[in-house]
Amino acid sequence: MxxxxxxxxxxxxxxxxxxxxxxxxxxxxxxxxxxxxxxxxxxxxxxxxxxxxxxxxxxxxxxxxxxxxxxxxxxxxxxxxxEAAIEVIDYVCKRLLKNLRHEARVQAVPPRWCADQIDCWEVLVDDWCSHEWLALHNEAKDKRAQMEGVPHHQGSSNLYQFGRNWARHNKAEVPEVYDLYAKAHTASYKKVKAFSASDLDDPKNFTNISTHNKLVRYRDEGKARKGEDFNPSQGPIDPELVMVAGGGRSHGSIAIGDGLICCPLTLPEIKARQSSSAPEIRPRQRPVELIVKAAIHSERDRTKKLLAEAAEKQWELEERTELEERTTKMLEEERARNDMQNREMYELLVTVCEKAGQTPPPMPEITPGTTHNSRQASDDPSPATGTSHPGPSPS
Structure with missing residues (x-):
């Protein structure tokens, strides 16, 4: 086309x-x-x-x-x-007429194309002062206020003029329409760099989430229908593929190109030509749907992050508890061995004293170990010193 x-x-x-x-x-x-x-x-x-x-x-x-x-x-x-030329000219003329009407209102004076037709100017002014136009204006204003990010960075230039400005400023060739659309929705032609496929990894690289969705869907639909080697930055843009990726002509224009791309076929005609094995054509998502979907994904990612942090803290707590339990067990085992050695040594001392005809000293009171490696308090309120009160002499 x-x-x-x-x-x-x-x-x-x-x-x-x-x-x-x-x-x-x-x-x-x-x-x-x-x-x-x-x-x-x-x-x-x-x-x-x-x-x-x-x-x-x-x-x-x-x-x-x-x-x-x-x-x-x-x-x-x-x-x-x-037929294609007539369709393009008819569409362009409608856009020109709309622009003329807007420019006349901004100037607030009869423009040159209406200077000799004051009756037409009066009709326009009456329309701008009507309640119907004010209601329509406020509705459009509310919709613009709900938009996240600016629409584009083209200013008053169309997409092709933006490309020529970028090429002249960077002393390079004019990119293909796909790259142009991505650049115009990234930054002004003086600041935007060459488009890269990696830019599609993050929606925040573009002025709004709707632009990112259109570019990604065009790329994905191209890979699904033309093979994994499909590169949207190489070669002219495919109007039929734009129609398929954008779900037809929403609001009278296809998704990419700002109305400068013309497709002679309607979406039903494109569907009729497809085979049963072709991928399904999905409707174009509205910007508010994309914003809600992005918010859900963001909240889901935040929840996953919080759960992961909670799981990590739980694991650290379990590790610490297990370490304390192992340490306590080792201390108790060590104290038990020490008690047994002390008893064996005392029995050996008693045997030696009996053979020597001497009275063996009383057996010291062994304090059992605790989880904090401290001595249990005895009946004596004095601090533990490692020695005990004398007990009864053995008979």
């Missing part, structure tokens, strides 16, 4: 810029041709007014109908692209 500036090729140099009207053109084009050739208008008053107004923009050159353009240069539409 060719773009608007690729659809038209120069024809006769002496003639103005126009568009050839072929039999595949819309119904109104046939009425214009008939009026230009015969001077006869349709019977319907409204239709005849529209035909007469449109006819002033067309002219026959060598038995071929051309559309007259303001710059007095003529172009002829290449064969086979007539």
């Amino acid at each position: 060719a773009f608007a500036d690729e659809v038209c090729a120069p024809a006769v140099e002496e003639v103005p810029l126009v568009l050839v009207v072929e039999p595949q053109a819309p119904t109104w084009a046939g009425h214009v041709v008939h009026f230009v050739q015969t001077g006869e208008l349709p019977d319907d008053p409204d239709e005849s007014e529209r035909v007469a107004r449109r006819a002033s923009m067309y002219q026959f050159v060598y038995d071929t109908l051309y559309r007259r353009m303001p710059n007095s240069t003529f172009y002829r539409c290449e064969k086979g692209y007539e």
